[in-house]
Amino acid sequence: MFLVTACGQNNNSETKKTKTNAMENIISKPNNPYYSNTDTTKLNVSDAEWKKVLSPDLYAVAREADTERAFTGKMWQSETKGTYYCAACGLKLFKSEQKFVSSCGWPSFFEQENKNSVVFKDDNSYGMKRTEALCGRCNSHLGHLFDDGPEPTGKRYCMNAISLDFVPDGVTSTTGNLDTIVLG
Template sequence: MSGFNLLHLITKSQPVALRPCSLPSGARRTKKTWPVSFSQEELKERLTPMQYHVTQERGTESAFTGTFTHHKEEGTYACVVCGASLFSSSTKFDSGSGWPSFFDLMQEESVALSNDFSYGMHRVETTCSQCGAHLGHLFDDGPKPSGKRYCINSASLAFRPKDAARQPAAEGGSVGSSAEGDKSEF
């Protein structure tokens, strides 16, 4: 029986009162409220289709297909959209999930968290706190000491090797490589 037919049966037999629930709405800030913003035209030109889909449309890449899933080089993982430093390679671990996973942030304020109720479940969405780019999700099944697992799409990340990690990408430094090719430039 379809959801409509079931709802019709319920509402025919008894009135249904709609009331607000106590759960957070899952609404998040619009792109206009982030400290750094880019036009959609610029992002479509600068990012690959997968990078755009993940960061701007809250998409996800298929498990085990991302550039940084098995990446082991030392350095810094940054936001592919704005270049903000997000994760250190020293906090990266193999979670077996098929996406790059980190147990801690470079700085507490580098990632914004919001509730995500898509697909009929509750998850905690992670976004870049500077530009609002969708990164992935946060789970509480990571290793000690934090117990956190930041499950991040490779397409939302760029990588700066250890030697280049001192120079911020947003201030003219180049990011060593980005997921899905080297299309994005800051």
């Protein structure tokens, strides 16, 4: 479910408007107490607790390192400008300026938002030697990092679309266009 609630346009000075500001969440997930677009504190949450707050599909990818089928996620070829967040905890991971359309069937980026937004570990599953990409805040599985991306980094962050929440540019507190995006 994706619901966008618009601000009212009223010039009456006695009417109070509720607007988000740059320090508040852009996305609200009322059933997930760990979700925040502003908190970067490292989380230590049990898989049992994650299972209570994440959808079964997201849990399978984020906590069990499953992979969605190629070419099935909505974002793999999207060129819409905006920001990508961890779908489990809300950490800012990538900007659309770091994204490129690859032929792999998953959203691909050549660079992460900052050095702490994505962390890595060796993945030798399925008889392959790969580098797993994890959320820097909650350690959720996002996808894998490969050395076959475009310049300037030569990297391809191959991400599961289900592991990402996306907010288009212009959907921020500074525009006054939206109060909150609620994802369920």
